[in-house]
Amino acid sequence: MKRITHRAFSLLLLAALIVAGLALYTIRYVDDGRDWALSFARANSGSGGALTDRSGRLLASFDAVENRYAEDAATRTACYAVTGDYWGRSGTGALTCFWDDMHNYSLLTGTTHSEAVDLQLTVDAALCRTAYEALGGRKGAVMVMDYKTGEVLCMVSAPSVDPLDTGEPPEGAYLNRCLTSSFTPGSVFKLVTAAAAIETVPDMDARLFTCEGETEIAGVRIVCAGEHGTQTFEQALANSCNVAFAEIAVKVGQENMIAHARSYGLLDRHDLDGIPSVAGSYPLDFIGDPELAWSGIGQSTDLVNPYAMLRFVAAVANGGKLAEPHLIAGRSGPFTRLVEEDTADRLAAMMNYNVASHYDGAYNFPGLNLSAKTGTAELGDGSSHAWFVGFLADEEHPYAFVVLVENGGGGLYAAGPVANAVLQQAVR
Ligand SMILES: [Zn+2]
Structure with missing residues (x-):
């Protein structure tokens, strides 16, 4: 009887650990799943993507190796409200808000293909x-x-x-x-x-x-x-x-x-x-x-x-x-x-x-x-x-x-x- 109680307790503990692990995984997945999927896709395909203004001027670009911005500091600074950054510090920039679109990423299905998408914005960087x-x-x-x-x-x-x-x-x-x-x-x-x-x-x-x-x-x-x-x-x-x-x-x-x-x-x-x-x-x-x-x-x-x-x-x-x-x-x-x-x-x-x-x-x-x-x-x-x-x-x-x-x-x-x-x- 005593042994059975002991076993039941062990099983219960094991089940609790599995549930806790699953919960942790789900939280991490929602939080970081995008990064896992994207870094895998980017590393494997070597693909990149670019964010451009209305006349095709480069505002930001990335590939498996590097995240880049516009070449000159004046454009980077003036367009920051539009682009934001790769870390999401502004919370409202295109690089934060349209990132999933640029990678065809969804929480449920992950990336549907490994090619990143170039995204053209309506703004004029010079303006x-x-x-x-x-x-x-x-x-x-x-x-x-x-x-x-x-x-x-x-x-x-x-x-x-x-x-x-x-x-x-x-x-x-x-x-x-x-x-x-x-x-x-x-x-x-x-x-x-x-x-x-x-x-x-x-x-x-x-x-x-x-x-x-x-x-x-x-x-x-x-x-x-x-x-x-x-x-x-x-x-x-x-x-x-x-x-x-x-x-x-x-x-x-x-x-x-x-x-x-x-x-x-x-x-x-x-x-x-x-x-x-x-x-x-x-x-x-x-x-x-x-x-x-x-x-x-x-x-x-x-x-x-x-x-x-x-x-x-x-x-x-x-x-x-x-x-x-x-x-x-x-x-x-x-x-x-x-x-x-x-x-x-x-x-x-x-x-x-x-x-x-x-x-x-x-x-x-x-x-x-x-x-x-x-x-x-x-x-x-x-x-x-x-x-x-x-x-x-x-x-x-x-x-x-x-x-x-x-x-x-x-x-x-x-x-x-x-x-x-x-x-x-x-x-x-
Ligand atoms: Zn008056």
Whole structure:
């Protein structure tokens, strides 16, 4: 009897060990199975793969022996937000997120063949370099996309890092600000308030707004950056008048503001060919008129993710229909309606008027048929984020863009020249 008990115990122990071993193997397999399969496939076939930009310029390549990047440091650094690295430190780069695709790897079936796949991206490496240089060492984000096809032409985040540099990277270099950060939008959010007003306030075009530099809403003072006098709706947007937009936001009402911010995708997470972005925010609990006014001006607790803003302006540029942005070449669409057609066309015309009448378009953006909106988002510590968002109304160069310079100061003066440098090169 005693011996049987002893044996039963041994068997039980053995079974427990087998189960534990299997569990460990499964965990290791999910974690490292890809590396096992790929290193075996690569070592045996001697195959390699390459990641290239839209014109075939090499961004990264690998074979059984070595992992490589672009030849020059400027390209490696400017394109880091796009490529990431072989170690997955950024978490959002193509080398991390598309690695399985490049190897036809799946967790269930392993590699289906040993040949690695070359992957062509939609970005233009030279354009990324221009954007990164134009940021001039400041923190920020730049994105450009073709709003007719959804191709992302430029995605740059600064500070960045040369993946071959073994030194200590600048703080935040592994963060892709285009996708994984949200920022106070300031006046670029007036585009959302304007769109909501077009759809919910009757006779917007018959209304006039008077600005004497400040106003009071329910006893709370709202200050403007200027004294704009009496303005139409269109002039109020071009002046970026806080007094007018405080009134407009209150007129629109919080429920309508929330509904529009939500329907434009500004409160949602998105993804770029599967690479996730973060959601923005807008006050959802009742806040009362003074705070509602500030939220319609893009202050309050508003936060906007640059990629979500790009989707919104790209849709406005394209008659309200968004061509889903993508990073892997050879795809197009799908197209979804993000903004009502009439609203998009009206907003597009107002953005065109902004540049022609108030941003000195002929001087600041020579030769470009630009439609845009500036933003100078006050951060409460005396500094402000500079935003400049918009698009080219140009059949041959249908480009939408977002430029953000963190703590950069005024939108037009800090972010405008970055947009100009990138767009001038894009149309060349
Ligand atoms: Zn004003």
